[in-house]
Amino acid sequence: MxxxxxxxxxxxxxxxxxxxxxxxxxxxxxxxxxxxxxxxxxxxxxxxxxxxxxxxxxxxxxxxxxxxxxxxxxxxxxxxxxxxxxxxxxxxxxxxxxxxxxxxxxxxxxxxxxxxxxxxxxxxxxxxxxxxxxxxxxxxxxxxxxxxxxxxxxxxxxxxxxxxxxxxxxxVPETEATLIVRGLALEQGVSALARALGSPYDVTGAAHLGFDGGTTLVRIEGLQGMVDHRAGALLEDGFAGWERIDAAASAALWADVRDVAPFAGSDRPVWRVSLKPTDAPGFAAALEAAGLSHRGIFDWGGGLAWLELETTAQDAGAATVRAALAAVGGHATLVRGAPEVRSSIDVFQPQSAPVTALTRALKQKFDPRGVLNPGLMGV
Amino acid sequence: MQMPQPDAGVLANKPRIAARLRAALGPRGVIDDPIELRAYECDGLSAYRCPPLCAVLPASTEQVAAVMKICHEEGVPVVPRGAGTSLAGGALPTADAVLLGVARMNRVLETDYDNRFIRVEAGRTNLSVTGAVEQDGFFYAPDPSSQLACAIAGNIAMNSGGAHCLKYGVTTNNLMGVTMVMADGEVVEIGGAHLDAGGLDLLGLVCGSEGQLGVVTEATLRILAKPEGARPVLIGYNSAEVAGACVSDIIKSGILPVAIEYMDRLVIKAADAHVGANYPDCEALLIVEVEGSDAEIDDQLGRIVKIAKRHNPVEIRESGSAAEAARIWQGRKTAFGAMGQINDYMCLDGTIPVSRLPEVLRRIGEMGAEVGLQVGNVFHAGDGNMHPLILYDANKPGDLEKTEALGAEILKLCVAVGGCLTGEHGVGVEKRDIMPSQYAEADLEIQMQVKDVFDPDWGLNPAKVFPLDASAGRRG
CATH class of the missing domain: 3.30.465.10 (Uridine Diphospho-n-acetylenolpyruvylglucosamine Reductase; domain 3)
Known part of the structure; x- marks a missing residue:
């Protein structure tokens, strides 16, 4: 209806x-x-x-x-x-x-x-x-x-x-620019992003694409003079050798990060993991060590990991992803997965016992008959 | 102000309850002497006072949990208190309540610049959070004007704002996680050093729930790198309409100032008399602040001045130095104190759509005149959060009641033009009974059902937020 x-x-x-x-x-x-x-x-x-x-x-x-x-x-x-x-x-x-x-x-x-x-x-x-x-x-x-x-x-x-x-x-700000560098390993990339985000330049995008040799991106937005000053200051201090991409070309880069476009057109499982940014390299390494090959897009300075998994596991890697995440804290959601997989695992991160109890009780108050998308979030 | 009848059973059991609390917290952690309890009889809304049954000052999350467990078992209401600076009576005790103060819990637990957060105990004051990180170039953004004294616990309970939230948001936009003790003593972790919720956004629900859903004992807060610099410009106009139009044009131009503050003639004069602010003689004064490098500030202020000039200002005063900037801000930052010197006042906190500013200011003046009370206005114009100050004489019988009645009418006007009863102070006891002017019965019922989930016995800060008659059945 x-x-x-x-x-x-x-x-x-x-x-x-x-x-x-x-x-x-x-x-x-x-x-x-x-x-x-x-x-x-x-x-x-x-x-x-x-x-x-x-x-x-x-x-x-x-x-x-x-x-x-x-x-x-x-x-x-x-x-x-x-x-x-x-x-x-x-x-x-x-x-x-x-x-x-x-x-x-x-x-x-x-x-x-x-x-x-x-x-x-x-x-x-x-x-x-x-x-x-x-x-x-x-x-x-x-x-x-x-x-x-x-x-x-x-x-x-x-x-x-x-x-x-x-x-x-x-x-909408007057303009934007992206500083970009290729060839950094994940750990170096996340560390560079942390430096950019810890600068006074009000960075509005900080991402690392962990494949094809690694691409690291930092975005500045604002008045033209402001963007010039801030991008210039970063290039002088710690970001020497990074390339500057302006305006529409910069916007196109971020549209792809936003939409996780590099993982489009396949049916491999994709997980969305929120974690402390500096935990991302160790978390990714733990997945590899557990035999879970993946490609990763690390947005939010590393704090949002999009992982496309190379796996045929029945649970789309859920057990391995969640075990590795438990060591550092955060939450993982299977965003792309076959319906039969999503029917058999916790798609959203299972919560602690007290939070689960609160969630159930809230659901009961807002939807006492359980008619609204029951079970979609797992509880 | 009506408060519920204290529970006679609880009052009779005071010796046993105090003894149990003392056994859990040690002698320093419990205050039950009637004289000492006077220190906790009110918060910043000092017109209402009531000493609690006893006050407890736990030193850890475990001790808070022990207190909650005892109070739950004994059926004693608990009123949480940060630093007691609430202007809405959020920490006003009842005679049968245990007042739970978190002031002893003020440690920094973790500072992480790479991930840009700080974890603190909730009794830590707002300004000392910034104090813990500013030597390394960081700050905590929400800046309520009580920031020297107010605690993070109270900031979270009331979802506090401040002068700079036009750019940086309020507490809920800067809060990443909490450790919270539930009404029955269970400890729950919500959120953490990562972003967003894995399930339902309970953190967003807890923030601003006025200490009615749990007692927050620790908080993970987002910290930001300090901008290179900041500078204000002062603009004077001869009418509220024109000042309002200028604010609209600045916002529409795409420049995002960190603050746009407004003062009217009454407040301008008081600030002048109080600290020699030397403000221009005008009806409406704006202070607009922008951030960045010197060149960036010049660029932005240049654009703002150009907009301001289109509206024929009485005066524009740019700040060329830190000293000049401080002079511009000094009158605004001390405005409440300045008003306090000339009179008793009641400070309101409604928010309105910025497009309705001139009309609402005019109506407030008229409404004051109708009942013979003067109203000054000093507020955050960029986001429409007004702070009308109603001047009255506390020693004159009937004046407080008249002031409260005018205050309620002004807040209802805020709602009528599309705004709300409180922008950053909270409902507390102060606005509890006019909640139905903003929310229908069902809208309040669903909120009370949320409290039912977290606190089924309604033991936590029970006589706040909701109209007393609406919550009567639940409070037992």
């Missing part, structure tokens, strides 16, 4: 006789496959856009492309740089802004500007009992009551179905 209004959505959920598969554009086929009737959220339209207040209020089913086009018309953008999963997953469909927030999808700029959840100022949503609810608002600073917006962001439609979002937007 496709719903185009909040009241129809509330009615559909309240009247559901069994589980619902809640989707926006259906481009992010991630998590444990769930049964049930398809409930597609197509509540679209711009409620309010105030460029001078950096605020956008929009129906959750509005296509992401419409949002970005609207913002670009005023020289603005979504600062958190959401990934387009169609590239990596080979899915079709039209990504929606509601899907972006429901999955808390962020890109390379997350390290500097924050995640999708940090830019969601408020929302309306329908919970599993069919109650129409709101939380937060449309202003930048708001501590009135509990922050359910953060809780709903990244809950993959398991607690409630977002119908309307207030978002904080950002001005």
């Amino acid at each position: 496709t719903v185009t209004t909040e009241s129809a959505l509330a009615e559909a959920i309240a009247g559901a006789q069994g589980p619902l598969r809640v989707r926006g554009g259906g481009t992010r086929d991630i998590g444990r496959p769930t049964a049930g009737d398809l409930l597609k959220v197509a509540i679209t339209g711009v409620e309010l856009y105030e460029p001078a207040a950096l605020t956008l209020v929009v129906g959750a089913g509005t296509p992401l492309a419409e949002v970005t086009t609207l913002l670009a018309g005023e020289g603005q953008r979504l600062a958190f740089e959401p990934m387009d999963h169609r590239v990596l997953l080979g899915t079709e469909g039209v990504p929606t802004i509601g899907g972006v927030v429901a999955a808390n999808v962020s890109g390379p700029r997350r390290i500097q500007a924050g995640a999708a959840r940090d830019h969601a100022l408020g929302m309306r949503f329908v919970d599993g009992a069919g109650r129409v609810l709101k939380n937060g608002g449309r202003v930048m600073k708001n501590v009135t009551g509990y922050d359910l917006v953060k809780l709903l962001a990244g809950s993959w439609g398991t607690l409630g179905v977002i119908t309307e979002l207030s978002l904080k937007v950002q001005a």
